[in-house]
Amino acid sequence: MEEQPLQAAQEGAPRDVVPGKVGCELFGYVGIEAVLDQMRIKTMKTGFEFNIMVVGQSGLGKSTMVNTLFKSKVSCKATTPRHEERIPKTVQLQSVTHVIEEKGVKMKLTVTDTPGFGDQINNENCWDPIIKYINEQYERYLREEILISRKQKIPDTRVHSCVYFVPPTGHWLRPLDLEFMRRLSKIVNVVPVIAKADTLTLEERAEFKQRIQRDLKAHGISIYPQEDFEEDPDERILNDKIRDKIPFAVVGADQEHQVNGKRILGRKTKWGIIEVENPSHCEFPMLRDLLIRSHLQDLKDITHNMHYESYRVRRLNESNRLALSPVNGLQEKDEMESNL
Amino acid sequence: QCPASKSMGGKGCGGEQIEESCRSLSLTGHVGFDSSPDQLVNKSINQGFCFNILCIGETGIGKSTLIDTLFNTHFDDRVANHFQPNVRLKAQTYDLHESNVRLKLTIVNTVGFGDQINKEDSYQPIVDYIDAQFEAYLQEELKIKRSLYSYHDTRIHVCLYFISPTGHSLKTLDLLTMKNLDSKVNIIPVIGKADTISKTELQKFKIKLMSELVSNGVQIYQFPTDDETISKINATMNGHLPFAVVGSLEEVKVGNKMVKARQYPWGIVQVENEHHCDFVKLREMLICTNMEDLREQTHTRHYELYRRCKLEEMGFRDTGPENKPVSVQETYEAKRHEFFGELQRKEEEMRQTFVQRVKEKEAILKEAERDLQAKFEHLKRLHQEERMKLEEKRKLLEDEMIVFSKRKAATELLQAQAFASTPTVSLKKDKDRKKDPGFRLEILCFDVKNQETDQEQREREKLERERFTHREFQK
Numbered sequence: 184m185e186e187q188p189l190q191a192a193q194e195g196a197p198r199d200v201v202p203g204k205v206g207c208e209l210f211g212y213v214g215i216e217a218v219l220d221q222m223r224i225k226t227m228k229t230g231f232e233f234n235i236m237v238v239g240q241s242g243l244g245k246s247t248m249v250n251t252l253f254k255s256k257v258s259c260k261a262t263t264p265r266h267e268e269r270i271p272k273t274v275q276l277q278s279v280t281h282v283i284e285e286k287g288v289k290m291k292l293t294v295t296d297t298p299g300f301g302d303q304i305n306n307e308n309c310w311d312p313i314i315k316y317i318n319e320q321y322e323r324y325l326r327e328e329i330l331i332s333r334k335q336k337i338p339d340t341r342v343h344s345c346v347y348f349v350p351p352t353g354h355w356l357r358p359l360d361l362e363f364m365r366r367l368s369k370i371v372n373v374v375p376v377i378a379k380a381d382t383l384t385l386e387e388r389a390e391f392k393q394r395i396q397r398d399l400k401a402h403g404i405s406i407y408p409q410e411d412f413e414e415d416p417d418e419r420i421l422n423d424k425i426r427d428k429i430p431f432a433v434v435g436a437d438q439e440h441q442v443n444g445k446r447i448l449g450r451k452t453k454w455g456i457i458e459v460e461n462p463s464h465c466e467f468p469m470l471r472d473l474l475i476r477s478h479l480q481d482l483k484d485i486t487h488n489m490h491y492e493s494y495r496v497r498r499l500n501e502s503n504r505l506a507l508s509p510v511n512g513l514q515e516k517d518e519m520e521s522n523l
Numbered sequence: 524q525c526p527a528s529k530s531m532g533g534k535g536c537g538g539e540q541i542e543e544s545c546r547s548l549s550l551t552g553h554v555g556f557d558s559s560p561d562q563l564v565n566k567s568i569n570q571g572f573c574f575n576i577l578c579i580g581e582t583g584i585g586k587s588t589l590i591d592t593l594f595n596t597h598f599d600d601r602v603a604n605h606f607q608p609n610v611r612l613k614a615q616t617y618d619l620h621e622s623n624v625r626l627k628l629t630i631v632n633t634v635g636f637g638d639q640i641n642k643e644d645s646y647q648p649i650v651d652y653i654d655a656q657f658e659a660y661l662q663e664e665l666k667i668k669r670s671l672y673s674y675h676d677t678r679i680h681v682c683l684y685f686i687s688p689t690g691h692s693l694k695t696l697d698l699l700t701m702k703n704l705d706s707k708v709n710i711i712p713v714i715g716k717a718d719t720i721s722k723t724e725l726q727k728f729k730i731k732l733m734s735e736l737v738s739n740g741v742q743i744y745q746f747p748t749d750d751e752t753i754s755k756i757n758a759t760m761n762g763h764l765p766f767a768v769v770g771s772l773e774e775v776k777v778g779n780k781m782v783k784a785r786q787y788p789w790g791i792v793q794v795e796n797e798h799h800c801d802f803v804k805l806r807e808m809l810i811c812t813n814m815e816d817l818r819e820q821t822h823t824r825h826y827e828l829y830r831r832c833k834l835e836e837m838g839f840r841d842t843g844p845e846n847k848p849v850s851v852q853e854t855y856e857a858k859r860h861e862f863f864g865e866l867q868r869k870e871e872e873m874r875q876t877f878v879q880r881v882k883e884k885e886a887i888l889k890e891a892e893r894d895l896q897a898k899f900e901h902l903k904r905l906h907q908e909e910r911m912k913l914e915e916k917r918k919l920l921e922d923e924m925i926v927f928s929k930r931k932a933a934t935e936l937l938q939a940q941a942f943a944s945t946p947t948v949s950l951k952k953d954k955d956r957k958k959d960p961g962f963r964l965e966i967l968c969f970d971v972k973n974q975e976t977d978q979e980q981r982e983r984e985k986l987e988r989e990r991f992t993h994r995e996f997q998k
Contacts, residue, residue, distance in 0.1 A: 213595050214811040215621045218572060221815035223560045224750060231559050254552040281548045286557040331834045335823050415569065448552075476555040480562035488672045499667045 230289035232339045233479060234320075236371075237294065238313065238363070239348025240301040243378040247435035248346070249294050251448065251459060252471055256437075257281060257294050274299040274312045295342065301359055310363050317342050317371050321494040341491060343482045344407065344474060345371045348378040349395070349430060353387050356398045364404050370490055372407040372482055374474070375399075380432030380465055381450065381457050388432050395430055408478070412485055425473060431466040434459055571625040573676040574814060575656075577708065578630065579649060579700065580685025581637035582607075584715035588770035589683075590630055592783065592794060593806055594619065597772070598630060607635025610648045614677075629677060637696060646700040653679050653707050657829040664830075678826060680817045681744070681809065682708045685715040686732065686765060690724050693735045701741045707825055709744035709817050711809070712736070717767030717800050718785060718792045725767055732765055746808055747816050760808050766801035769794055924982060931986070 237245040249257050257279065278295045295316070300309055320341045327337045345367060349360055356364075360375075367373050375395070377383070383391060399406060406429060408422040436459045439446045450457045458464045474482070578586040582605050591598055598617065611634045619626040631652070636645055656678045663674050682704060686697060701710055712732070714720070720728060736743060743764065746757035771794050775784040783794040794802050809817075838858055 213593070213619075213621060214806065215619060215626050215814075216624045217811040218626075218814045219564050219568070219624065221812065222567060223564055224752060225815055225819070226560045226563050228750065231556070233556070252554070253548075254550045254554050255548040257548065281546050283548050283550055283554070283556075285550060285554060288557045288559055290556050290559065331831050331839060333827070335827075471555065476558055477562070479556060479559055480566055484566065484672075492669065496667050 227288055229336065230291060231479075232291045232293070233483070234293040234295065234340060234342050235474070236297065236313075236317075236342045236345045237348065238297045238300055238345060239378060240350060241298060243348040243350060244435045245296065245346075245348055245378075247437055248348075248376075248378070248433060250437045251435045251467065252474065253283065253292060255281075255283065257292065274309050276312060276316050293340065306359055309359075310366055314366060314370065317345075317367075318494065321370075321491055322498070324491065325495055325498060339483075341486055342371050343486045345373050346474075347373055347375045349375055351377055351379050351382050351391070351432075353383055353391050355394050361398065361402055361404070364399070364406065365402060368404050368406055370494065372409075372485055372490070373404075374407050374470075375430040376470060377430050377432040379434065381434045381452075383432065392428075392430060392432070407482070407485075409485070409489075412489055425469075428466065428469060431470045431473075433467045433470055434465040435467070568623055568625075570672070571627055573627045573629070574818065575629040575631065575677060575679050575681075577633075577649070577653070577679045577682040578685065579633045579636060579682060579704075580715055581687060582635065584685045584687060585768075585770050586632060586683070586685055586715070588772070589685075589713075589715070589768055589802075590770075591772050592770040592802065593809070594628070605635075605638045607638055609639065610635050610645050612648060612652045627675070631679065642696050645696060646703050649700065650703055650707065653704070654829065657707075657826055658833070660826065661830055661833060678821055679708050680814075680821045682710045684710055684712045686712055688714050688716050688719045688728075688767075690720055690728050692731050698735070698739055698741070701736070701743075702739065705742040706828065709820055709825070710741075711744050711805075712765035713801075713805065714765050714767040716769065718769045720767065729763075729765060729767070744817070744820070746813055753812055756812065757808075760804055763801060763804055766805045766808075768802050768805055769800040770802070920979060924979070927982070931989075 235249070237249060239245050246257075274297055276295055276297055278293055280291060280293045283290050283292055297313060300313070303309065324337060324339065324341055327333055347360070347364060347367075349356065364373055364375065377388070377391065377395075380388060405411065408425055410419075410422075410426075434450060434457050436448050436450045436457070438448070438451070440449050440451050440456055441447075442449065442456055442458065447456075447461075448459045450459070459467050462468050576590070578590065580586050587598065587602075596619075598615065612631055613634050614629055614631040616627060616629045619628055633649060636649075639645065660674070660676065660678055663669055663671060684697070684701060686693065701712070704710060714725075714728070714732075717725065746753075746761050748754040748757050748761075769785060769792055771783050771785045771792075773783065773785070774781040775786050775791055775793075776782075777784065777791060777793060782796075785792045785794070793799050797803050
């Protein structure tokens with residue numbers, strides 16, 4: 184193995200030198216891979232946080248979907264008699280937090296619902312409260328991060344993914360859908376799904392999906408998984424497959440029925456039972472896999488590394504511009520501190 | 524307008540565990556998020572890990588050999604001499620691969636530690652280096668456009684401090700250095716070249732060392748005992764500190780195996796034999812069990828402390844629970860105004876000083892000018908006086924010359940008359956007569972001779988000639 188020449192530090196002045204990285208061959212087993220286990224143990228101890236937001240008109244099955252996803256009564260459905268809600272006049276956001284555990288892994292799940300979205304006659308700017316909410320979470324995190332004595336683990340309330348329910352018209356995306364997704368895909372991971380997909384036949388589904396994909400592309404809306412954030416070629420291949428199938432056509436159900444002697448989650452209708460977890464019936468398993476089993480960490484990472492960072496940049500630039508005076512201060516101090 | 528989310532489970536006590544105040548839900552089926560740790564681990568595998576080790580110890584105590592032995596590879600062949608003027612830090616980064624883990628390992632060595640005659644400043648370069656790494660990370664974190672996830676973390680995660688195997692106690696330099704470093708980095712003390720100490724001595728030495736560290740308030744790194752899976756082994760290891768290590772990459776045949784060992788005439792010291800030295804324990808603790816914890820401690824404890832101190836030093840404060848980033852901006856603006864005011868004041872001061880100096884210089888020059896002027900006047904006056912004196916003298920002389928010439932004319936006239944009347948005028952009479960005026964003339968001449976100008980000299984000569992011709996004539 185060749186070493187690249189090392190830059191020795193100057194006399195008396197220590198310098199952090201990272202010359203070219205030198206690859207080294209290990210003569211024997213060292214035990215470095217044990218660090219993976221260490222990390223695993225640590226993360227299991229601290230647990231995970233996941234925040235999901237569901238957006239869509241009322242009656243599209245958002246709450247049912249969430250319950251199906253997490254196999255528990257996470258959200259209360261709006262149609263239960265307990266709820267006396269009428270359609271609220273403005274979009275109101277409601278968050279519910281639960282702790283769920285599976286095989287020793289704890290997760291703090293927060294589901295944010297948006298009743299009233301798209302339900303008014305005049306739906307202009309109905310996305311504003313949602314955008315405000317998302318930005319508020321970023322702001323909260325930013326404030327925590329910028330403190331002098333900050334917590335060891337900053338509570339993460341930022342929305343990691345926003346599931347948008349598209350009504351199954353079978354035609355195209357509506358202006359409301361486009362507007363919403365256009366605005367929100369810039370600040371959060373948007374995962375569009377076709378709600379109540381049991382009203383579409385498979386061909387209709389495929390056509391609808393294609394039209395939606397074309398629409399999204401035409402309007403330059405980048406939904407999750409975003410193409411620009413991919414670095415790995417493997418990742419790209421994987422995500423391309425997913426992008427082919429987006430938006431997923433889902434059906435939600437929280438009741439179990441007997442099918443072939445097994446108890447399965449599904450919707451019972453006169454003409455058959457729609458099995459929610461059957462990939463040939465609907466694409467719910469794919470959605471679940473995407474959100475939870477394979478891309479959960481990725482969703483969080485993209486939220487943290489991309490969306491949060493761009494919010495931070497915007498915010499800090501904003502406060503810089505507000506407070507800039509025409510007088511010029513000393514350059515170095517400027518550099519360092521204007522970054523705050 | 525919209526009520527923000529409720530029930531975020533409250534603020535945290537450290538936030539280590541998930542808040543139990545949230546409703547716990549039971550799942551009716553397999554959801555699948557138990558793969559989250561795996562997802563996280565996979566991401567880390569893709570990104571790779573960073574680990575930075577700082578080795579402090581005297582030259583020749585076996586730092587490089589130990590690192591080579593720890594990671595089972597040859598890192599650097601160069602040996603430092605003992606004549607370094609001050610302590611330098613040398614950092615090298617290596618890419619190690621094992622199964623699917625990529626580790627970016629940085630080894631920082633102190634060159635020349637403990638070699639100088641005056642070791643007062645030995646620890647300072649080390650402290651500066653560690654602070655510089657924290658500073659670099661802080662700078663990155665404070666940037667507006669930052670990329671923390673792809674940042675090459677150079678902060679020191681662990682410091683292996685090599686103690687000389689004297690068998691007695693800690694050296695003052697060791698104490699001083701460790702005291703200055705214990706709040707900045709995780710210190711694991713090791714006894715280098717431990718094959719020079721016998722077993723009994725070693726036990727006593729270790730006890731002495733630990734008690735000295737404790738009594739001096741040096742906080743070394745304690746292996747964490749809060750996780751049940753590793754608490755037991757960590758606790759036992761904590762009792763074995765400092766580790767007595769021997770390093771070697773050479774292989775010696777023992778029994779029917781080749782083992783890493785050092786061969787002496789009196790026996791073979793096997794590196795990986797737990798009865799011989801604590802090398803295996805060190806490797807176990809450092810790499811296999813606690814690498815992640817070391818990284819975490821560095822980030823959450825030492826780095827946060829540094830950050831807090833640095834920001835407070837710069838004058839930023841958390842103004843209560845309602846701190847907004849804008850107020851930080853306000854602080855900054857206030858400071859900037861203050862600074863600018865200070866700058867202006869200083870400028871003004873300097874300007875004043877400058878003007879003052881110029882005035883003073885001017886005054887001095889004027890003074891000198893005046894002196895010169897006075898001198899000039901004085902000399903001029905003197906000159907004038909001299910001239911006047913000379914003028915007077917000349918006038919006198921001229922007057923006398925006029926008188927003389929008158930007398931001469933008169934005398935000539937007389938002589939001419941006398942000559943005309945009596946040709947036999949006795950010479951003597953003439954002489955006498957002449958003598959009288961001549962005498963007087965001569966006297967006059969003598970008088971005049973005192974300050975004889977050319978004119979006077981000519982006159983005299985003329986007179987002489989005339990007298991001579993007179994005599995001739997009289998003859």
